[in-house]
Every structure is written in structure tokens, then in C-alpha cells.
Amino acid sequence: xxxxxxxxxxxxxxxxxxxxxxxxxxxxxxxxxxxxxxxxxxxxxxxxxxxxxxxxxxxxxxxxxxxxxxxxxxxxxxxxxxxxxxxxxxxxxxxxxxxxxxxxxxxxxxxxxxxxxxxxxxxxxxxxxxxxxxxxxxxxxxxxxxxxxxxxxxxxxxxxxxxxxxxxxxxxxxxxxxxxxxxxxxxxxxxxxxxxxxxxxxxxxxxxxxxxxxxxxxxxxxxxxxxxxxxxxxxxxxxxxxxxxxxxxxxxxxxxxxxxxxxxxxxxxxxxxxxxxxxxxxxxxxxxxxxxxxxxxxxxxxxxxxxxxxxxxxxxxxxxxxxxxxxxxxxxxxxxxxxxxxxxxxxxxxxxxxxxxxxxxxxxxxxxxxxxxxxxxxxxxxxxxxxxxxxxxxxxxxxxxxxxxxxxxxxxxxxxxxxxxxxxxxxxxxxxxxxxxxxxxxxxxxxxxxxxxxxxxxxxxxxxxxxxxxxxxxxxxxxxx
Numbered sequence: 272x273x274x275x276x277x278x279x280x281x282x283x284x285x286x287x288x289x290x291x292x293x294x295x296x297x298x299x300x301x302x303x304x305x306x307x308x309x310x311x312x313x314x315x316x317x318x319x320x321x322x323x324x325x326x327x328x329x330x331x332x333x334x335x336x337x338x339x340x341x342x343x344x345x346x347x348x349x350x351x352x353x354x355x356x357x358x359x360x361x362x363x364x365x366x367x368x369x370x371x372x373x374x375x376x377x378x379x380x381x382x383x384x385x386x387x388x389x390x391x392x393x394x395x396x397x398x399x400x401x402x403x404x405x406x407x408x409x410x411x412x413x414x415x416x417x418x419x420x421x422x423x424x425x426x427x428x429x430x431x432x433x434x435x436x437x438x439x440x441x442x443x444x445x446x447x448x449x450x451x452x453x454x455x456x457x458x459x460x461x462x463x464x465x466x467x468x469x470x471x472x473x474x475x476x477x478x479x480x481x482x483x484x485x486x487x488x489x490x491x492x493x494x495x496x497x498x499x500x501x502x503x504x505x506x507x508x509x510x511x512x513x514x515x516x517x518x519x520x521x522x523x524x525x526x527x528x529x530x531x532x533x534x535x536x537x538x539x540x541x542x543x544x545x546x547x548x549x550x551x552x553x554x555x556x557x558x559x560x561x562x563x564x565x566x567x568x569x570x571x572x573x574x575x576x577x578x579x580x581x582x583x584x585x586x587x588x589x590x591x592x593x594x595x596x597x598x599x600x601x602x603x604x605x606x607x608x609x610x611x612x613x614x615x616x617x618x619x620x621x622x623x624x625x626x627x628x629x630x631x632x633x634x635x636x637x638x639x640x641x642x643x644x645x646x647x648x649x650x651x652x653x654x655x656x657x658x659x660x661x662x663x664x665x666x667x668x669x670x671x672x673x674x675x676x677x678x679x680x681x682x683x684x685x686x687x688x689x690x691x692x693x694x695x696x697x698x699x700x701x702x703x704x705x706x707x708x709x710x711x712x713x714x715x716x717x718x719x720x721x722x723x724x725x726x727x728x729x730x731x732x733x734x735x736x737x738x739x740x741x742x743x744x745x746x747x748x749x750x751x752x
Contacts, residue, residue: 277296277297277298278294278295278296278297279294279295279297279340279341279342279344280292280293280294280295280342280343281293281294281295281340281342281343281344281345281346282344282345282346283308283322283345283346283347283348284325284345284346284347284348285312285347285348288312290345291308291311291312293307293308293311295340297337297338297340300334301322301332301333301334301337302317302318304322305317305320305321305322305348308320308322308348309348312348318351319350319351319354320348320349320350320351321348321349321350321351321352322346322347322348322349323346323347323349324344324345324346324347325345325346325347326345328383328384329347329380329381329384330383330384330386331352331384331386331387332346333386352384352386352387352389352390353390355381355387355390356381356387356390356391356393356394356396357390357394359374359377359378359381359391360391360394360396360399362374363375363378363399363403364399368413371413372412372413372416375413375416375417375420376416378391378416378420379416379419379420379423382420382423382424383423385427385429388423388424388427388429389427389429391424392424392429392430396424397421397424397425397430397434400417400420400421400424401421401435401436401439403417404417404418404421404439404442404443405436405438405439405442407442410453411453411456412455414453414456415453415455415456415459418455418456418459418460418463419455419459421459421463422459422462422463422466425463425466431471432466432467432470432471432474433471433473433474435467435474437477440467440474440477440478440481441481443460443463443464443467444460444464444478444481444482446460447460447461447464447482447486447487447490447505448481448482448486450489454495454498457490457498458497458498458501461490461498461501461502461504461505462501462504464478464482464505464508465501465504465505465508468505468508468509468511468512469508469511469512472512475508475509475512475513478509479509479513479517482505482509484506484509484521484524484525484530485524487502487505487506488529488530488533490502491503491533491534491537491538492533492537493537494537494541494543496538496541496543496545496546496549499537499538499549500546500548500549500552503534503538503549503552503553503556504552506525506556507552507555507556507559509521510522510525510556510559511559518563519563522560522563525556525560526560526707526708527707531704531705531707534553534704535701535704535705538553539553539701539704547697550697550698550699551695551696551697553699554692554696554697554698554699555692556699557686557699557700557703558686558687558690558691558692559692560703561686561687561688561710562688562689562690564637564683564688564710565688565689567635567636567637567640568632568633568634568635568636568637568683568688568689569632569633569635569689570632570635570636570637571629571630571631571632571635571636572626572627572629572630572635572636572639573626574624574626574627574630579626579636579639580626582639582643583614583625583626583639585643585646586617586642586643586646587610587613587614587617589646589647589650589653589654590613590616590617590646590653590654590657590658591613591616607623611623614672615661616657616660616661617657617661617671617672618657618660618668618669618670618671618672618673618674618675619670619672619673620670620672620673625672628672628673628676629676631676633679633680633683633688633689634676634679634680634683637679637683638675638676638679638680640711641675641678641679641710641711641714641715642671642672642675644708644711644714644715645675645711645714645715645718648711648715649715649719652715652719656669656671656718656719656722657671659722660722669721669722669725669726669730671718674718674721674722675714675718678714678717678718678721679714682710682713682714682717686710686713700713
């Protein structure tokens with residue numbers, strides 16, 4: 272007959288003794304089970320003991336997680352979380368550097384367990400660690416394990432990040448700003464700054480006063496991918512929490528060729544394969560930059576705005592320069608007829624007033640921005656596409672205007688413009704780091720490939736939606752270029 276469901280058979284270890292095989296009744300209070308185990312080894316003061324999972328985690332068994340114990344589990348009898356916290360709280364203040372170091376190692380390991388963490392925090396342990404950091408008397412491994420323990424304790428979300436002093440922030444920032452710093456200390460310091468920025472708007476402002484992107488760049492030029500990953504994570508955090516005007520400023524810095532080249536050379540094209548966390552941070556950086564396009568994507572064109580209408584005139588001028596006439600040439604009706612003809616050749620839906628085409632959001636004015644960029648920076652290709660399609664039979668033309676609007680909308684969807692970064696996505700595009708206007712360059716390559724696909728499919732205006740379904744494949748071809 273199988274044992275009752277509430278009974279689990281386990282082995283319990285105690286240093287210097289043979290493991291004890293016993294059955295645990297899960298309906299029985301945990302304190303009573305610990306008392307029974309202690310009495311089996313003639314140990315008094317059973318309230319000072321606890322049970323742990325005997326594996327690399329060393330997590331304490333509590334009333335909340337005891338149902339995770341399975342038949343055949345190996346447990347360990349050990350001092351209670353409170354007693355362990357009390358001992359480590361005292362030992363990390365030892366005057367012996369060796370004893371202090373061993374205690375900090377034990378603290379960093381024990382702090383991964385939330386039960387222990389709560390007890391250590393209750394002893395004002397976080398304040399003790401921050402005071403040790405602020406004092407500046409510990410270096411190397413002592414400082415590294417102090418910061419590791421701090422990070423592990425804070426990861427449980429028990430203590431608010433808003434409680435930390437400016438002195439502590441400055442100290443952590445100083446570790447990042449130093450040209451030569453212990454790798455482990457640097458890594459933990461970057462992790463702390465990222466968490467500060469993400470978890471407190473007030474701390475964002477304080478950290479932003481201490482750290483600039485320029486000071487972070489040297490950490491991207493090394494070969495340690497973990498340091499590079501944490502560095503980009505800090506940049507992303509500062510970017511995400513920055514007010515709008517500051518975000519535009521940061522985007523300008525990130526768009527500069529120097530920083531993009533450093534990331535491209537030292538990270539993306541590094542001999543070290545990119546791990547998932549680095550890929551995620553590169554993806555986040557990409558999304559945050561593309562999100563700056565949201566305002567243009569959601570801005571309708573005002574048909575009465577002369578400056579906006581001038582952009583359409585410029586598209587016409589570049590495409591049909593030899594056919595253009597001065598505004599004072601010919602009658603008004605003749606000029607209107609000429610404009611209507613040219614706007615039809617440009618592939619706008621509304622030939623009379625193409626401004627109406629850009630009142631659809633998304634993609635709004637972003638589509639017009641893309642078209643103008645293509646016309647100015649890839650002028651030969653732009654003119655060729657417009658003239659090729661305007662000289663075909665109507666049913667076989669690939670309307671440049673309509674295609675551009677739909678393609679821009681599709682790119683916004685694929686590149687998640689206006690969406691917060693996904694926590695589990697690693698889909699970054701190396702091309703993002705090769706151009707300062709990467710979104711526009713994506714568009715330029717895609718519109719040419721789309722036009723090529725249209726010709727190869729011998730598509731007609733009735734096939735527009737069908738070709739549109741091929742667009743995502745066109746995009747994949749684009750990003751692999």
C-alpha cells in the first residue's frame with residue numbers, strides 16, 4: 272500500500288553524524304518536526320535550529336514552502352535564519368580581515384534565501400552594509416562580497432530603494448567612474464545603479480547627476496561581456512526613466528558614430544558569442560531609440576500647414592525636376608492639372624490633395640519623413656522607382672506613395688515603435704548600430720526590395736494587399752543585408 276499523501280520520506284543531515292532517515296508528516300507543525308529531529312541527536316534549544324534543502328541553494332524550509340519537499344529529498348539541520356543572521360551581523364564587523372572576508376562570503380551566499388534575508392534586514396543589516404561601503408575602508412574581495420550581499424538582499428524587494436543616501440549613491444558611482452576597478456566590484460556597482468534608476472524616479476535624478484554615457488563608454492571597450500551587458504543595461508535604464516527632453520539628448524549621443532562603432536566592434540562583432548542577456552539589452556536599446564519616432568508616427572498631417580505641404584512639393588521637385596515649372600508660369604488651372612498628374616505618378620491615393628494621405632495614424636508624418644529621406648539620400652533610386660512606375664501601364668504600377676505609407680506602418684509594427692520593451696525578447700538588428708538613421712535606412716532598403724518583388728510578381732493594383740503580405744519577408748531580407 273502506498274504511503275499517505277501527507278507523508279514524505281527524507282534523509283536529514285547533521286555535521287559529524289550519520290544521516291537520519293525519517294518520515295515527515297506534512298500536517299504536523301514544522302517546529303514540532305524540528306524538535307523531533309533535534310531530540311534524535313540530543314540537541315537542546317530546538318527553537319534555534321531549522322531545516323534547509325541540502326543542495327547548492329541551501330534554502331530554508333518554512334511553512335510556506337514545505338510542500339515542495341518530495342520523497343527522497345535530502346535535508347540539512349542547521350542554525351535558524353535568525354541565529355545565522357545574528358552571527359553574520361556580528362562577524363562581518365570583525366577586526367580580523369580574514370574572518371571578515373569569510374563572513375561576507377557566507378553572507379553573500381545566505382542572502383539569496385528570502386527567509387534569511389528578512390531576518391538580516393530586520394537586524395538593520397542593509398544599513399550596516401551601506402555604512403561599510405560609504406566608509407571606503409574595504410577594497411577588492413571585501414568590497415566585492417559586500418556589494419554582492421547587498422544586491423542579493425535588495426533583489427527580494429523587502430527594502431525600498433528610496434531609502435539610500437546621496438553619499439551611498441556617489442560612492443557606488445565612483446566605482447563605475449574609476450578607470451581601473453576590480454571586475455566584480457564594477458559589475459555589482461553597475462547592477463546597483465541600474466536597479467536604483469529603474470526602481471525610483473528620485474534616484475534616477477541623483478544617479479544621472481553622477482553618471483554620464485561618456486563615463487560608461489570605456490566599459491564597452493573591454494572584452495568582458497558581463498561588464499558590457501551591465502553597462503548597456505545602465506544606459507537603457509537612464510534612457511527609459513529620462514524625461515522627454517533628456518531622452519532626445521541621450522538619443523543624439525547614442526546616434527553618434529563613435530558609440531555605435533564601439534558597440535558594433537566590441538560587442539556585436541566580438542569573437543565572443545552574444546549571450547541571451549546581452550541580446551536582450553541590445554534589443555531594449557533599439558526599442559527605446561525607435562520609440563522616439565512615436566510622436567511623428569501619431570501626428571496627422573495638417574493639409575493647411577504650408578511647411579508640411581512643402582515636403583510634398585519637394586518630393587515632386589526631386590522626382591520631376593526637368594518637368595517642373597515656376598509657380599508664376601501658366602494659369603492656375605494648368606498648374607493644378609500638372610500637380611495632379613505628378614501626384615498620381617508619385618503614387619498618392621489622393622491625387623488632388625496628397626496631404627490627406629498622411630492623416631492616417633499610424634504612420635502619420637513618419638511615412639512622409641521616410642519618403643523625403645529616401646528622396647534626398649538615395650535620390651537616384653527614388654527617381655528610378657517613381658519614373659519606372661509612372662511609365663508602366665496603370666494596372667502594373669507599384670504606387671510609391673501608397674507603398675511608402677503601408678511599408679512605414681509595417682515597419683512600425685515589426686520594430687514595436689511606441690511599445691515598451693518585452694522582458695523576454697532578444698530580437699535586435701545589427702543594422703541598427705551601423706546607421707545613425709537606421710529606421711529610415713530600413714525603409715529605403717525595404718521600399719526598393721518591395722518594388723523589385725512587385726516587378727517579379729508582375730503584380731497589379733489588385734495585388735497590392737497580396738504583395739503587402741510579402742512585406743515581412745522583404746523586411747527579413749532587408750535586415751540580413
